[in-house]
Structure formats: C-alpha cells, structure tokens
Amino acid sequence: MQTFARCLTSSTLLASALTLAGCAGTAKNASYEVAEVGSFHVGGQQVTLSGLPAREIVFTAGAAPRKVDPNGDFESGQMYAQYVKLKNPKARYPLMLWHGGGLAGTTWETKPDGAPGWQQFFLTQGHTVYVPDAMERGRASWSRYPEIYKTEPFFRTKQEGWELFRIGADGSYHSDPAKRVAYAGTQFPVAAFDQFGKQSIPRWATNDAATQAAYDALVQKACPCVIVVHSQGGNFAFNAALRAPDKIKAIVAVEPSGAPDPDKVDIKALKAIPFLFVWGDFVEQNTSWKQYIQAPNKFQQALQAQGGVADRLDLPQQGIKGNSHMLMMDRNSDQVAALVQAWMDKNGLMK
Amino acid sequence: MQTFARCLTSSTLLASALTLAGCAGTAKNASYEVAEVGSFHVGGQQVTLSGLPAREIVFTAGAAPRKVDPNGDFESGQMYAQYVKLKNPKARYPLMLWHGGGLAGTTWETKPDGAPGWQQFFLTQGHTVYVPDAMERGRASWSRYPEIYKTEPFFRTKQEGWELFRIGADGSYHSDPAKRVAYAGTQFPVAAFDQFGKQSIPRWATNDAATQAAYDALVQKACPCVIVVHSQGGNFAFNAALRAPDKIKAIVAVEPSGAPDPDKVDIKALKAIPFLFVWGDFVEQNTSWKQYIQAPNKFQQALQAQGGVADRLDLPQQGIKGNSHMLMMDRNSDQVAALVQAWMDKNGLMK
Numbered sequence: 001m002q003t004f005a006r007c008l009t010s011s012t013l014l015a016s017a018l019t020l021a022g023c024a025g026t027a028k029n030a031s032y033e034v035a036e037v038g039s040f041h042v043g044g045q046q047v048t049l050s051g052l053p054a055r056e057i058v059f060t061a062g063a064a065p066r067k068v069d070p071n072g073d074f075e076s077g078q079m080y081a082q083y084v085k086l087k088n089p090k091a092r093y094p095l096m097l098w099h100g101g102g103l104a105g106t107t108w109e110t111k112p113d114g115a116p117g118w119q120q121f122f123l124t125q126g127h128t129v130y131v132p133d134a135m136e137r138g139r140a141s142w143s144r145y146p147e148i149y150k151t152e153p154f155f156r157t158k159q160e161g162w163e164l165f166r167i168g169a170d171g172s173y174h175s176d177p178a179k180r181v182a183y184a185g186t187q188f189p190v191a192a193f194d195q196f197g198k199q200s201i202p203r204w205a206t207n208d209a210a211t212q213a214a215y216d217a218l219v220q221k222a223c224p225c226v227i228v229v230h231s232q233g234g235n236f237a238f239n240a241a242l243r244a245p246d247k248i249k250a251i252v253a254v255e256p257s258g259a260p261d262p263d264k265v266d267i268k269a270l271k272a273i274p275f276l277f278v279w280g281d282f283v284e285q286n287t288s289w290k291q292y293i294q295a296p297n298k299f300q301q302a303l304q305a306q307g308g309v310a311d312r313l314d315l316p317q318q319g320i321k322g323n324s325h326m327l328m329m330d331r332n333s334d335q336v337a338a339l340v341q342a343w344m345d346k347n348g349l350m351k
Numbered sequence: 352m353q354t355f356a357r358c359l360t361s362s363t364l365l366a367s368a369l370t371l372a373g374c375a376g377t378a379k380n381a382s383y384e385v386a387e388v389g390s391f392h393v394g395g396q397q398v399t400l401s402g403l404p405a406r407e408i409v410f411t412a413g414a415a416p417r418k419v420d421p422n423g424d425f426e427s428g429q430m431y432a433q434y435v436k437l438k439n440p441k442a443r444y445p446l447m448l449w450h451g452g453g454l455a456g457t458t459w460e461t462k463p464d465g466a467p468g469w470q471q472f473f474l475t476q477g478h479t480v481y482v483p484d485a486m487e488r489g490r491a492s493w494s495r496y497p498e499i500y501k502t503e504p505f506f507r508t509k510q511e512g513w514e515l516f517r518i519g520a521d522g523s524y525h526s527d528p529a530k531r532v533a534y535a536g537t538q539f540p541v542a543a544f545d546q547f548g549k550q551s552i553p554r555w556a557t558n559d560a561a562t563q564a565a566y567d568a569l570v571q572k573a574c575p576c577v578i579v580v581h582s583q584g585g586n587f588a589f590n591a592a593l594r595a596p597d598k599i600k601a602i603v604a605v606e607p608s609g610a611p612d613p614d615k616v617d618i619k620a621l622k623a624i625p626f627l628f629v630w631g632d633f634v635e636q637n638t639s640w641k642q643y644i645q646a647p648n649k650f651q652q653a654l655q656a657q658g659g660v661a662d663r664l665d666l667p668q669q670g671i672k673g674n675s676h677m678l679m680m681d682r683n684s685d686q687v688a689a690l691v692q693a694w695m696d697k698n699g700l701m702k
Contacts, residue, residue: 031438034385036471038461041549046509048526058502059556072508073526075548082460084435087382104490109433110389120387138490139455141552144506151409155495157423158397175399175424197426198392201492205410 030124033087042221043135043214044078047148076148079214080105080139081132081222084119090126091350093225093249097122097131098215100231100257102156104138105131106199107230111329112192118228118328121337126350130222134236135211137201145204153202158193161200165325166282166289167193183282187322187330196329215240223247226349228340230254231325234296238270245269250349252340254278255325259295262302274309274347275300276340280323280330281316289325309347313339381475384438393572394486394565395429398499427499430565431456431490432483432573435470441477442701444576444600448473448482449566451582451608453507455489456482457550458581462680463543469579469679472688477701481573485584486562488552496555504553509544512551516676517633517640518544534633538673538681547680566591574598577700579691581605582676585647589621596620601700603627603691606676610646613653625660625698626651627691631674631681632667640676660698664690 049071056065082105083094097108097119108119108131122129133140136149143149156164162173162180167188172181182190215236219225226249229237234256241248242265251273253259260267277300283289303310315323315336323330330336344350400422407416433456434445448459448470459470459482473480484491487500494500507515513524513531518539523532533541566587570576577600580588585607592599593616602624611618628651634640654661666674666687674681681687695701 031384031386033382034435034474035382036467037388037435037474038467038471039457040461040465041457041546044549046526046545046548055503057505057556068505070506072510073548074506074508075545075551078549080457082433084385084388104492106390106392106431106490110391114391116387116389120389123385123388133490138492139457139484139550139552141455141489141549144553152406154408154419155421155425157425159423175397194397194426195392197397197424198395198429198492199490200426201490202495205408 032123032126034084035087036085037083038085039080039082039139040221041078041080041140043217044075046073047076047143048073049144049147052147070144070147074143074148076143077135077210077214078140079132079135079211079218080141081130081218082139083128083130083222084123085128086123086126089128089351091128091226091344093349094222095122095127095129096222096225096227097129098227098229098233098237099132099134099137100233102154102161102200102203104133104199104201106138107326108328111189111333112196112199113189113329113331114192115333118333118337121334122341125341130225132218134233135214136204136207142202149204149207151204151206153204155202156200158197161197162193163286164288166280166286167324169285170287183322185322186324187332188324188326189329189331196326212236212239216243219244219247224249226250226252226344228252228254229256230328231257234258235260238299241270241273242267245273248273250274250276250344250347252276252278252343253296254327255280256296257292259299261295262299267299267302268306270303271306271308274311275303276311276313276343278313278327278336278340279315280325280327281321282324311343313343383474383477385435386438387436388434389436390431390433390490391572392429392431392491394568395426397424398427398494399424400495400498403498421495421498425494425499427494428486428561428565429491430483430486430562430569432481432569433490434479434481434573435474436479437474437477440479442479442577442695444700445573446473446478446480447573447576447578448480449578449580449584449588450483450485450488451584453505453512453551453554455484455550455552457489458677459679462540462684463547463550464540464680464682465543466684469684469688472685473692476692481576483569485587486565487555487558493553500555500558502555502557504555506553507551509548512548513544514637515639517631517637518675520636521638534673536673537675538683539675539677540680540682547677563587563590567594570595570598575600577601577603577695579603579605580607581679582608585609586611589650592621592624593618596624599624601625601627601695601698603629603694604647605629605678606631607647608643610650612646613650618650618653619657621654622657622659625662626654627662627664627694629664629678629687629691630666631676631678632672633675662694664694
C-alpha cells in the first residue's frame with residue numbers, strides 16, 4: 001500500500017494512467033485495521049395485507065398443495081447497507097458505493113474473476129466503505145406483488161447484460177460461452193461472464209420513488225459522505241444530493257444512465273459538491289448508451305456552467321482502451337480506481 | 352479484546368456464564384487487522400427459458416403496459432458468501448455463519464437494536480468469518496417462478512416471526528408495537544422488533560435439494576471450516592457434513608429446526624466432528640418448538656452414543672434466562688457467543 005500511495009502522490013489525474021498501471025497490483029497485498037464490520041436496514045414502513053384469499057402452496061414437489069394465509073403485517077420499502085469502518089481512516093468522510101440496475105452491492109466486492117474489487121481497493125486506500133443494496137435488491141429484501149409492489153419484476157437475460165454492459169456488440173452473445181464474441185480489446189474478463197451473471201437481481205420498474213426515499217433516509221443516517229455511484233444509481237445519487245446537498249461531499253458518477261434535466265430542476269444547491277463523471281469505451285458504438293449518455297452530459301455541462309467542479313474521466317480519451325460498462329470488474333479496475341483516488345486527493349477529500 | 356480473551360481463558364464452559372457476563376461488552380472496543388473483505392457466488396448453472404409469451408409490464412404507474420420478452424439465458428441456483436479474512440487469524444479454520452429460514456446473512460451482522468452481532472464478535476476473537484446467503488435469499492438472488500422455481504414464495508408475517516422466534520406467546524403479537532406482549536424476561540430487544548422485520552426475506556418450499564447442492568459447493572470451495580448454523584440451516588449443515596466430513600471441523604447448531612434421522616441415515620462419518628447444540632428459553636411453552644426440538648435431540652443423542660463430542664448448551668439450565676430463537680440478536684448475545692467461543696477453545700479449534 002505504501003508503494004501504491006507513493007505512485008499516487010507523484011501523479012496527476014491527466015498524466016497518471018501509464019504510471020499507475022505499474023502500481024495497480026499492489027493493493028492486493030495490503031491490510032488495514034478495522035474497528036467494525038456491520039450493517040443496517042433503513043427506510044420503509046409497516047404494510048398490512050388483509051382480505052386476501054388463502055394461497056395454495058406446494059411444500060413438496062408432487063404433493064398436494066396446502067393453504068397458507070397471506071394476510072398480515074410486513075415491513076416494506078427498506079434498503080440495506082453494509083459497512084467496514086476503519087480504525088484510523090485516511091479519508092475525511094465515509095465512502096459509499098451505490099450499485100446500478102438489476103444488480104446489488106456485489107458490484108463492488110470481489111470481481112467475477114476472483115480478483116479484488118473497488119470495495120477492497122478503497123479500503124486499502126484508507127476509506128471507511130459502505131456498500132448498500134437498494135430497496136428490492138439483495139439483502140434489502142422485496143415484497144409481494146401485485147399486492148404491495150404494483151407490477152411484476154424483470155429478470156435480465158444474459159444476452160441483455162452482455163449487450164447493455166458493452167461486453168460485446170448487439171447480436172454477439174451466444175448461449176455457448178465459446179461462441180460469444182466480445183469487443184476486440186475488451187478489458188472485461190470474458191471467461192467470468194457467467195460468474196458475473198450470478199450477481200443479476202430481479203428489479204421492478206415502478207419502485208423508483210420509494211427507492212429514492214430509502215436512499216434519502218440512508219444519506220440522513222450515514223452521511224456526510226462521498227458517493228461513488230454506478231449506472232441506474234446515478235439518478236438516485238444526483239437527486240439525493242439535490243435534497244441534502246450539505247450531506248454529500250463529492251459524487252463520482254461511473255457511467256450514470258440518467259441525470260436530472262437542468263432545464264427543469266434547479267441545480268444551484270450542487271455548486272459546492274465536486275463531481276467526477278467516468279466513462280468507459282465503446283459508448284458511441286452502442287445504440288442504448290449513445291442515448292443514455294446525453295442526459296448526464298447535459299447535467300455535467302450545467303454543473304460546469306454554474307462554476308462547480310464537474311470533471312470528466314473519459315478513459316479512451318486518456319489512452320485507456322477497452323473498458324466495459326462494468327469497469328469496476330474489468331481487468332484494469334485498479335488502474336481506473338487509482339485515477340478516481342487521485343481525483344479525491346486533488347479535491348481535498350483525504351486527511 | 353485482550354481483557355476479553357483473559358476472561359475466556361480463565362473460565363470453563365459450564366461455570367463461565369456469570370464470569371463472562373462482566374466481559375461481554377469489551378468486544379465492542381476491539382479492532383482487528385484485515386487482509387481482505389470480499390465475496391463470491393458458488394453453485395448454480397445456466398437455465399434457458401424459451402417459447403414463453405411476451406409479458407406486459409407497466410413501467411410507469413398509470414401508463415400503458417409495454418411488452419417484454421421473458422425468454423433467454425439466466426444463471427440460477429447459485430448462493431452467495433461474503434468473507435472478512437483476517438491477516439493473522441487466531442482460529443485454526445475460517446468460521447462460517449449460516450442463517451435460517453426466511454432470513455439472510457444479516458442474521459449475524461449488526462443486531463436490529465444497533466449493537467454488534469456475532470460476525471463482529473467472532474472477528475474480534477480472531478476468526479476469519481464467512482457470512483453466506485443461501486440460494487434464493489439476499490445477494491444470492493432468485494429466479495422467475497413458476498418457470499424456473501416451481502412454486503410461489505412465502506412472505507413471513509411479523510406475527511409469525513414474533514411467535515415462531517419466541518419473542519412472545521402465540522396470540523401476543525399486535526400490529527401496534529405498543530400493544531405487543533413479549534415473554535416476561537425476554538432478552539430480545541423488543542423495541543427493535545420492526546427493525547428486525549426488515550431483515551425478512553421471501554423463501555420457497557421446494558428448493559431444498561438445490562439449496563443443499565449450493566451449500567455442498569460452498570463447503571468444497573471454502574472449507575476446511577467451522578460452521579455456526581441457525582434454525583432451518585441446521586439440516587443443510589448436518590447434511591453437508593455427511594457429504595464432506597473431512598471438510599467440516601466443528602458444527603455449532605443454534606436451535607436447529609431439524610436434523611437427519613439416525614435410524615435412516617448412517618452418521619458414522621460424523622464421529623470425528625465436535626458438535627455443540629445451543630438452545631434458548633421458552634421452548635417447552637411453544638407449540639412449534641416443542642415438536643421441532645425432537646429431531647435434533649435424537650440426532651444429538653445418536654452422535655453421543657457413537658462416542659463423538661455432541662455437547663449441549665441449554666441456556667436456561669445454565670441459569671441464562673429469556674433467550675429467544677434469535678439469540679444472536681438478544682441483548683446478551685455476546686454472553687452466549689462467549690460460551691460458544693469457550694467451547695471452541697476447549698475443542699482445540701484455536702491456534
């Protein structure tokens with residue numbers, strides 16, 4: 001870790017890519033003093049179901065169904081956050097890692113290829129790290145539908161993940177892993193794509209307001225903090241900052257899939273918050289992402305126009321090629337994380 | 352932590368309850384050197400859905416539904432495990448904490464009242480700790496039903512939890528927290544019962560074989576190990592030990608809800624594995640638990656009869672009154688954990 005820290009100190013954000021590549025492996029050998037590993041649920045409320053007919057549920061395959069009463073009180077709408085609190089953090093604020101759509105906090109943990117992910121990276125850099133699961137995902141749990149959640153969930157196919165996460169071009173997925181054709185030069189560990197598929201979590205299309213409320217409650221409970229947010233999480237983090245600008249000390253938006261429209265939302269409150277927008281490769285070749293990137297770009301420009309810090313880390317433009325949408329799982333994830341860390345250093349977020 | 356370790360060393364399992372009560376708070380102030388925090392999914396396989404009609408899904412409340420193709424490849428049947436690896440563990444083997452039915456690994460993390468749970472306790476005692484989520488729960492994710500999972504899930508009501516987890520007698524639950532009547536002298540933090548309700552996770556009745564297969568794969572991946580297992584997890588741990596007796600160095604069964612029948616299953620392979628069965632209070636007053644305890648008791652007696660170590664920690668018999676089924680969340684959870692730790696010390700599981 002000390003070797004790595006020296007690498008960071010001697011580099012600047014724009015010139016550091018090649019220098020840092022030689023340092024990126026060292027975090028794997030680091031260790032850190034932990035005061036507490038723990039978790040909590042936050043948000044949500046009691047929901048009562050009544051008057052529903054008994055359900056017939058099969059308890060043993062082939063056996064006759066038994067009647068079960070579905071009525072009663074449940075907790076619903078909460079989210080989950082796990083934390084690793086360092087004894088002596090070097091960062092001024094806890095770091096939160098917010099996942100994207102159809103996924104959970106596992107995004108940030110060990111990568112599908114078994115190498116350490118961003119949670120471990122930022123722990124070795126001296127951050128207390130929180131990894132939440134949004135409402136309805138992972139350890140947050142989910143509620144009966146259509147009685148509590150109003151619609152049915154989606155289950156993302158591996159093909160959709162392959163294309164949307166820009167592992168390969170549209171139509172290049174195949175059920176047989178040997179026949180999948182990834183983008184030339186991809187940094188994603190393609191042999192671990194099925195392992196990544198095990199992280200996929202059902203999601204609902206109609207829970208956004210409740211999810212935002214839970215994130216807002218999380219911010220009230222655990223911040224001031226710095227948020228690193230991915231994809232669908234972007235909108236939740238941007239809106240959380242609009243609602244509690246004093247609580248959020250920086251936002252690193254990794255390929256956000258959306259953003260508030262500065263023509264419709266007053267973003268003045270965000271002026272004091274430094275933003276970094278991180279983008280991988282193949283965006284312009286991807287039908288979906290060519291569209292998705294428009295709103296975050298407009299948002300970034302509006303933040304800059306009002307005089308705030310709203311930097312851009314466009315990896316291909318810096319000579320770092322081949323990153324997918326899941327760049328925290330790519331082979332060079334430590335290299336990208338080191339650039340994020342250097343930006344945090346530059347913006348006064350470390351002690 | 353050193354103070355606490357001394358307390359443990361000077362006590363024996365049977366005489367330690369009162370001594371340890373005075374030491375139980377010290378774990379909260381401990382810290383420990385961590386080499387890595389991480390996770391993985393294990394088990395499961397690709398499942399392909401085809402020929403299903405398009406689903407109509409409402410994306411925005413009130414808007415017309417859109418058609419979504421549910422067909423494609425998915426990963427299904429995997430489970431999840433998170434680990435905190437100590438740099439210099441004092442235990443000979445990693446410790447696994449397996450949760451019970453309708454719950455996830457959160458069982459072992461911070462307690463619903465905000466105090467540290469058994470994960471933190473055993474980390475401070477020098478164990479590398481794994482906390483899995485069984486197939487279908489938490490970060491393990493779950494699959495479409497009835498197309499992949501064959502039946503619909505259960506959602507446990509808070510009333511069922513209140514009664515089954517022996518917070519209060521049958522009929523003593525009320526939707527209004529102020530009107531709930533807990534067992535006199537309960538150790539469960541009753542004011543945090545709704546917070547505990549947020550940990551509740553839907554479950555299926557027909558996934559036991561697949562869940563066992565995933566646990567077996569976990570044992571192959573991450574053991575040799577010691578397993579602390581709760582409630583519904585008991586059967587999975589006992590069967591995992593029957594399938595891989597060399598991999599499992601001890602089992603602490605906390606209120607197992609079932610066990611293999613030694614009249615039907617050959618348990619000779621388990622003779623070298625030390626077992627500890629831990630039981631809380633109010634068992635004989637509870638209609639369900641009076642029944643559930645029979646199979647584990649018969650199993651324990653058969654383990655003893657063949658000359659193995661199969662100890663019993665009956666808390667009320669040791670003068671420790673008021674523990675619920677969720678004794679790792681009870682106010683005296685550190686006291687109970689310390690008795691488990693003392694048993695591990697006695698059985699040579701520490702360096």
